[in-house]
Amino acid sequence: MVVLDATIVNIALPSAQADLGISDGNRQWVITAYALAFGGLLLLGGRVADMWGRKRTFLTGLVGFAAASTLGGAAVNEAMMFGSRALQGVFGALLAPAALSLLAVMFTDGRERAKAFGIFGAIAGGGAALGLILGGLLTEYLDWRWVFFVNIPIAAFAFFGAAAQVYDPAGSKNRSPLDLPGALLGTLGLVSLVYGFTRAESHGWSETTTIGLFVLTAILLATFVLVERKVAAPLLPLRVVLDRNRGGVYLALGLATIAMFGLFLFLTYYLQIVKGYSPVRSGFAFLPMVAGMVTGSTQIGARLITRVPARYIMTPGLLVAASGMLILTQMQPDSSYVGLLLPAQILLGLGLGSTFMPAMSLATYGVQPRDSGIASAMINTSQQVGGAIGTALLNTIAASATSAYIAANLAGAASPELVQLQGMVEGYTSALWWAVGILVGAATAAFTLVNAGTHNSGTALVTGDEGEAAPVMAH
DSSP, rough: TTHHHHHHHHHHHHHHHHHTTOTTTTTTHHHHHHHHHHHHHHHHHHHHHHOOOOHHHHHHHHHHHHHHHHHHHHHHHHHHHHHHHHHHHHHHHHHHHHHHHHHHHHHHHHHHHHHHHHHHHHHHHHHHHHHHHHHHHHHHOOOOHHHHHHHHHHHHHHHHHHHHHHHOOOOSSOOOOOOOHHHHHHHHHHHHHHHHHHHHHOOOOTTTHHHHHHHHHHHHHHHHHHHHHHSSSSOOOOOOOSSSSHHHHHHHHHHHHHHHHHHHHHHIIIIIIISOOOOOHHHTTTHHHHHHHHIIIIIIIHTTEEEEEEETHHHHHHHHHHHHHHTTOOOTTTOOOIIIHHHHHHHHHHHHHHHHHHHHHHHTTTTOOOGGGHHHHHHHHHHHHHHHHHHHHHHHHHHHHHHHHHHOOOOTTTTTHHHHHHHHHHHHHHHHHHHHHHHHHHHHHHHHHHOOOOSSSEEEEOOOOOEEEEEOOOO
């Protein structure tokens, strides 16, 4: 539901904008209000799950997310729409870390854990593409409001399932008091960072406010780290981030998300504007990537994680994804879907799917139960920040390459329309070359930093406060 909402609304945005009379200048807030609330509150949401109980936080997040979605579907003006999207972000920040940390504390046996994280990784990777398909279907055949209403049956099904089947292991709550200065600094720092990249995309990197936001981010996050080092019960214990394996996973996942968000953005534009696909057809065009992600996560990652160290799954996975991205850099306005886009998507899906599964498992592996919520929140944070950077950075690169191509080729061209399309594709492929480099960088980070052994089926590792690891029998 959370991953779906990152992309499903994009497809419905033009229809919602027309119905609610949202101006072009304000329409970005339908996306930004969600991103700021979700990205800014993730660390706090993760710690709330540790303190209040993961099951209780998960159920609260489900009910709140469904209520906010109902409000969005019933919106009659832009204020109601923006408010509902911000509320979705707030409850999503409770829901996402609680969901992942529940898996971490419930599944301690290696094989069961591999299956659980395989399914979770497939949904996390494929959900964004499924959002494009579902968004297209609902907008074209029903109404844009169903993009929001669809969350209600999902939340109801998940609520009753979780109430009956999900549990918090005894003694896994964090009884420490909430670190209020850390919560305030962390939230404001992340909001400033996400908004800085969002503003860079729309207003430019050299605009005064954009630069001011990045300076403010640096000050807030530096102060946050200083506070976390001093307080007795920090919001984000630095041991969670400074662990070599978890730090490597957060970095590799953040970089992979930068590339992935750019990919969804450019491929959607390419299919709809250059190739003339309908929203539904372009959504279905992403299915091979979804199938690749599900296969990579459940059949490759989940099967290998108990036999092979994570770095030897993540590194090849990211390089396979980079090879798929490399194929896409050869796109032309008349490129064949079967000849070029299909093999590229299959490679991307298999590579990213087999990477996400061990990454998500490893990021919460060896964490004390009382820190599992905050460790899970850091995964979501690295992906959220990666998405904001990817959209802003790669969009800027694409726009500048497109402008340069059109300026150089428009004068005296027999078909100005063809030059415009060629310019767009030139922009997309220029940005995708950067995405190839970013995926290679992610593979390098995974290979260099991630050095954990296999996840054995009989034991799980619990890392203590001082960083020592003690084996405990799985239960």
